[in-house]
Amino acid sequence: MEDKIIKQISMFAENKPGRLANIASNFRKSGINIRAFTIAEAGDFGIIRMVVDRPDDAHEVLHNAGFTVSETNVLGIEMEDVPGGLGKIADVLGERNINIDYAYAFVTKTEKALLILRVNDIEGAILVLQGAGIKLIDMADIQQI
Amino acid sequence: MKEYWNPWIERMPVSELEKIQEKKLIDLVNYVYRHSDFYKKRFDEAGVKPGDIKSLEDLQKLPFTYKRDLRDTYPTGMFCVPNEQLVRFHVSSGTTGKPTVVGYTQNDIDVWTTSLARAMTSIGVGRGDIVQVGYGYGLFTGGLGAHYGAEEVGATVLPVSSGNTERQIELMQDLGSTVIACTPSYFLFMNEVANTTGISIKGETQLRVGIFGAEPWTEEMRRRIEEFTGIKAYDIYGTSELSGPLFTECMYQDGIHIWADQFLIEVIDPVTGEQLSDGERGELVITTLAKEALPLIRYRIGDITVINRGECKCGRTHPRIMRVLGRVDDMLIIRGINVFPGQIESVLMKIPQVGEHFMIVVDRINELDVMKVQIEMTDEAFSDKVNDIMALESKVSSSLKHVLNIAVKVELVEKGSLPRSMGKAKRVIDNRNL
Numbered sequence: 001m002e003d004k005i006i007k008q009i010s011m012f013a014e015n016k017p018g019r020l021a022n023i024a025s026n027f028r029k030s031g032i033n034i035r036a037f038t039i040a041e042a043g044d045f046g047i048i049r050m051v052v053d054r055p056d057d058a059h060e061v062l063h064n065a066g067f068t069v070s071e072t073n074v075l076g077i078e079m080e081d082v083p084g085g086l087g088k089i090a091d092v093l094g095e096r097n098i099n100i101d102y103a104y105a106f107v108t109k110t111e112k113a114l115l116i117l118r119v120n121d122i123e124g125a126i127l128v129l130q131g132a133g134i135k136l137i138d139m140a141d142i143q144q145i
Numbered sequence: 146m147k148e149y150w151n152p153w154i155e156r157m158p159v160s161e162l163e164k165i166q167e168k169k170l171i172d173l174v175n176y177v178y179r180h181s182d183f184y185k186k187r188f189d190e191a192g193v194k195p196g197d198i199k200s201l202e203d204l205q206k207l208p209f210t211y212k213r214d215l216r217d218t219y220p221t222g223m224f225c226v227p228n229e230q231l232v233r234f235h236v237s238s239g240t241t242g243k244p245t246v247v248g249y250t251q252n253d254i255d256v257w258t259t260s261l262a263r264a265m266t267s268i269g270v271g272r273g274d275i276v277q278v279g280y281g282y283g284l285f286t287g288g289l290g291a292h293y294g295a296e297e298v299g300a301t302v303l304p305v306s307s308g309n310t311e312r313q314i315e316l317m318q319d320l321g322s323t324v325i326a327c328t329p330s331y332f333l334f335m336n337e338v339a340n341t342t343g344i345s346i347k348g349e350t351q352l353r354v355g356i357f358g359a360e361p362w363t364e365e366m367r368r369r370i371e372e373f374t375g376i377k378a379y380d381i382y383g384t385s386e387l388s389g390p391l392f393t394e395c396m397y398q399d400g401i402h403i404w405a406d407q408f409l410i411e412v413i414d415p416v417t418g419e420q421l422s423d424g425e426r427g428e429l430v431i432t433t434l435a436k437e438a439l440p441l442i443r444y445r446i447g448d449i450t451v452i453n454r455g456e457c458k459c460g461r462t463h464p465r466i467m468r469v470l471g472r473v474d475d476m477l478i479i480r481g482i483n484v485f486p487g488q489i490e491s492v493l494m495k496i497p498q499v500g501e502h503f504m505i506v507v508d509r510i511n512e513l514d515v516m517k518v519q520i521e522m523t524d525e526a527f528s529d530k531v532n533d534i535m536a537l538e539s540k541v542s543s544s545l546k547h548v549l550n551i552a553v554k555v556e557l558v559e560k561g562s563l564p565r566s567m568g569k570a571k572r573v574i575d576n577r578n579l
Contacts, residue, residue: 042531044558047529068560070527070529118530
């Protein structure tokens, strides 16, 4: 089950010019690749969430650069490119009373749609999603896409 | 280890101390009237003659002196001795106006040193200690004051001055400093720098005592410093006009002992100038009983405090002032309500998720005062859910509102983004043009 958990990099950033450029240059120097990226903004601040190929290294690089950063456990789901794909996931989790804290999607080079989810019960979510035949990706998949 | 520097004077019955004060006060008013045109004029204007002062009760007949008097008579117009009798000058930073100059005779330096020797002994600092002085040396009185006091009690002084933080930590480790003297905000910064280089002040230095002052700080900040670094943190008090840092708390950390044979203190209502009873909060007024070059009569030092004349558990009979809440000058008036930065610090330090650095920003928007408090996000408090962060902001905001009675906007900023100070911390940005 552990291998289906993806380590997402989350960081606190003030809403001001130059913050993203600073992150990007730290990653470029360390050769870290960003696979997925989103910003949840709330007025004066934002929370940046990223899936990267080497999360432990990314955490260290950002921490040493003085950022407030954490690694958060999330799920990566390979979406079926058919109508109702998202609804099925939401239904399965909803039936088990598992709450989605947040979600965002991205498309890979191989034209697959991937959904990143943070839930309040990650192990329960893995069980019910796999039970419903939904494909979860792991860190090895993240490195290859 | 000595318990008292001068047990006879420090444990003298209050009635005998008051006799000393009375005699010295009477001598003082005669001395300043004869030796200073400034005081002669000030007394004459108030219709007071030296002969009117016969007892301590007559103190109230004397006119006040103010910081602005020192500025108006810049540089040496209030001095009572000719320059050739001076052994030293110090000059205040002038952050709140024109700089002020203070001068010392040899006896003034000796009295200052004795005051600190008593204070340092009362917190168990003496022979065998290595006192790292991180206050600035030079025109500021903090560095040299702590230096002379520490030498007097037989400690070894490490005169690092302020700044050069990595070096401070390296020397603290290599030489085994047991005492640090600097501003509390600078010590927090030192601790932060030590942590980022993987050094624990608690586990990897010999430090056991901190002597912190030159800026107001709170009981809650003391608890944090003691918890983080494993030292005992003591408050030190004094200003350049009085000579420099002079007084500290004793081991019991229950108020700062003011040596009654050298200084006469009262607390007044800052608006009416009336004396308040012991235990009432008001503005501290100090009369110097032993200074020669620049004696001050009923000097309005501007700090808000409470006097406690009860005997201390340490056995000292001299009165104590309780922790200085803030300066009259630092008080902010927000929509008609008085707010001291210390009240804000006190609220913030009770909330574990809030770090040690904060900034108060006041603006006037559409004729309305708006106060914002910026606090730094910490690694421990960070959650990647927006709701959690908003909840923290509103928790801090409602705690502040509960104490201050005004709405405060709380803004979380990135760690390390607020200014760090190596001297007196700046905690307020007032953008109103008042």
